Amino acid sequence: MHLHKYEKIWLTFGIVCLVAFLSIVGVNAFAQDHTPAGGMHTIDPEKVRETAPFNEPGVKQLDDDTYQATIIASAFAYDGGQTLQVPAGKEIIFKLTSTDVVHSFTIDNTNVNMMVVPGQVTTKSYTFKEPGKYLIICNEYCGTGHHYMYTEIEVTE
Amino acid sequence: MTKKKQEHEENLKGTLISVFFVGFVIVAMWVAVYLMYLSQ
Amino acid sequence: MLAAADRKLALWNIGVAYTAFLIGTLAGLLQVFIRNDRLELPAWLDYYQILTAHGVLLALIFTTFFIFAFFISGMSKSLGTFGPKVLLWNWIGFVVMLTGTVLATVMIVIGEASVLYTFYAPLMASPWYYVGLALFVVGSWIMGFALVGHYMKWKKANRGELSPLFAFMTVTTIVLWVIACLGVVATVLFQYIPWAFGWVDTINVELSRTLFWYFGHPLVYFWLLPAYMAWYTVVPKILGVPVFSDSLARLAFVLFILFSIPVGFHHQLMEPGISDFWKFLQVVLTFMVIIPSLMTAFSMFANFERAGRKNGGKGLFGWFTKLPWKDLRFTSIFIAMAFFIPGGAGGIINASFQLNEIVHNTLWIVGHFHITVGTPVAMTFMGLTYWLIPYLTGRKFSNTMKKLGFIQIGLWSVGMLLMSTAQHILGLLGAPRRTAYSGYNGHESALEWFDGILTNHVTMAVGGSILFLSAMLLLYIVIMSAFVSPKAVEPDEFVEFPLAESDKRATPKFLENWWLWIGMAFLLIIIAYAIPIAQMIQHAPPGSRGFITW
Ligand code: HEM
Ligand SMILES: [Cu+2]
Ligand SMILES: [Cu+2]
Secondary structure, three states: OOOOHHHHHHHHHHHHHHHHHHHHHHHHHHHOOOOOOEOOOEOOHHHHHHOOOOOOOEEEEEEOOEEEEEEEEEOOEEEOOOOOEEEOOOEEEEEEEEOOOOEEEEEOOOOOEEEEOOOEOEEEEEEOOOOEEEEEEOOOOOOOOHHHOEEEEEEEO | OHHHHHHHOOOOHHHHHHHHHHHHHHHHHHHHHHHHHHHO | OOOHHHHHHHHHHHHHHHHHHHHHHHHHHHHHHHHOOOOOOOOOOOHHHHHHHHHHHHHHHHHHHHHHHHHHHHHHHHHOOOOHHHHHHHHHHHHHHHHHHHHHHHHHHOOOOOOOOOOOOOEOOOHHHHHHHHHHHHHHHHHHHHHHHHHHHHHHHOOOOOOOHHHHHHHHHHHHHHHHHHHHHHHHHHHHHHHHOOOOOOEOHHHHHHHHHHHHHHHHHHHHHHHHHHHHHHHHHHHOOOOOOHHHHHHHHHHHHHHOOOOHHHHOOOOOOOOHHHHHHHHHHHHHOHHHHHHHHHHHHHHHHHHHHHOOOOOOOHHHHOOOOOOHHHHHHHHHHHHHHHHHHHHHHHOOHHHHHHHOOEHHHHHHHHOOHHHHHHHHHHHHHHHHHHHHHOEOOOHHHHHHHHHHHHHHHHHHHHHHHHHHHHHHHOOEOOOOOOOHHHOHHHHHOOOOOOOOHHHHHHHHHHHHHHHHHHHHHHHHHHHHOOEOOOHHHOOOOOOOOOOOOOOOHHHHOHHHHHHHHHHHHHHHHHHHHHHHHHOOOOOEOOEOOO
């Protein structure tokens, strides 16, 4: 098997780029804690409202710099307690689950893009940089009302 | 032997430049989205 | 010319493929207008029903039937006429596949299966939808095995010889397909069907998603490899050069068997139930599968440069102007390849772990697969269609047809450029995919999606309309070539099957050692999947009952 000299140059360049991409996202994810939404906690999808923390959906302050937002997704709405309101510059831990089909919880103009799967609890930590009213939409098809499934989160100073 | 091979290696300079154009597209698009990721 | 029986088989496959293409592209046209709020559907028709039809008919049915038509013609051409057994099993497979297709399509049309082509549980379609999909896959296996049987007969008759490149690549693609389908067959047979018929009450959702995506990623390589086959074996012939490197072509293909399967988690990066470690491991494996495509890029440009220089092209880029641009068979596939440059680059972004947060389930993804499967693959198939149908029917391909063909690919290119660019940018702005028109109560983020310059739903609709026009023109050419154009009489009126010479003297024999590659593929699959799947089963939450939310 003979490789042309230029092909060697090209493949070397390509592989170096791929390794660089992987290293950049790897360091950013694991060393700087920017892993995507996930989590290994399970829950009975029929008993969501009886199971903590989903028995009390809403925003709760955990300590000075951390808040937890517990939200339930169902066709075709989100239940996050009264109104979703969190401060900018603090770590917000979003915790979601679904009582029926798969949904998403996607906050526009942020990196929060979580799949919400029945039987599982999805977690994502995010710190808002700017205050404002952010649109939240479901971007995973969940039924006829899918395009009406949205809400808003208010980020305060 | 290696010398001889070199001589016979055909001229594929245009190919090299073309694939590097592909490489440029890959890197440019990736970096753009990565910067967007960092900014939001 | 091929034996009449083999041609008939291939033509029937093409017939089904383009029937699906007709309905599928019509659905596409409706979609772009609905998303732009320019069309309201009657009460009995739903956006998501149309979208299910579009995904199933174009991504599964059109592609698979066309791929088999191409395989059948090329295998008969390069290994000889099919024996009676090979023919019989091909027909059986074809009928099973067609039965599954019709069953699934009927379920979509009567509104019992608006679950999209990914049918994520616990959305529960009619059980017959899943039965239809299962039959479709089983039928494709039967056809695949029949073709492998034809190959084995040739191998027996030519002991110790490497098979022709086309046959090698066909077998590679079938091997990939069979291993890939194990996942979807497992979930459909053991999870969805018992659950949808009510034999069991609940389903393990995360497991079903994982088994689906174990299949879902190699599925895209099942579309891509036949296009690559055309790029490797057909294009050089049109250019008048031999295959650039037989051994590298084969190496690229076996790398696809190894690395296109243990990577499905890159579609599940945003979801719970899979730990970051396993997600990232599969991200790394995904990056491995980029390498054979980098090799392919080099081979393609090398073909062009060689051919152009042979035609007298001078200097660094003189060869480029000397390519056979007036040859529809070449230009169509060249454009297809060009679209794959941003298409592939976008794929690297999608697979880059947390970068997926920016694009996951946004219109970017829709833009992405229309410039991977929707153009590089589909337009390569168009480029093949122009000569394959006349070749199979023995009809002429007139100059008028050629001109129409150029208009057709031109329209497709412009339409796709508009539609996919708009979709990519809209996706970066956050507009979701798989979503009917919604103003989100006039939220300003959503309003943005409708009034950029290039980046709005109008551009998408204009692009979609041009695409539809192109699709109809193509169908006209298909019908003409299949039934109407005059039969070729003079020798120079016959259309040929362009298949390049491939010098396999320097090709190492181990490349055709299938057990080696299949064994390594399973090893990688076990490494990537065994532990996370075992965890999903052991630590499964109580399952989900079915929901019909449409
Ligand atoms: C007339 C040409 C076409 C038009 C106008 C068109 C338009 C569209 C649009 C607007 C969507 C996104 C809908 C949404 O997410 O809400 C879509 C989805 C899709 N298209 Fe096309 N398309 C065309 C051709 C093709 C071709 C040729 C293929 C593949 C061979 C294809 C494969 C797909 C797939 C797989 C989806 C995703 C379906 C899903 O999300 O379940 N399309 N198309
Ligand atoms: Cu939804
Ligand atoms: Cu994939």
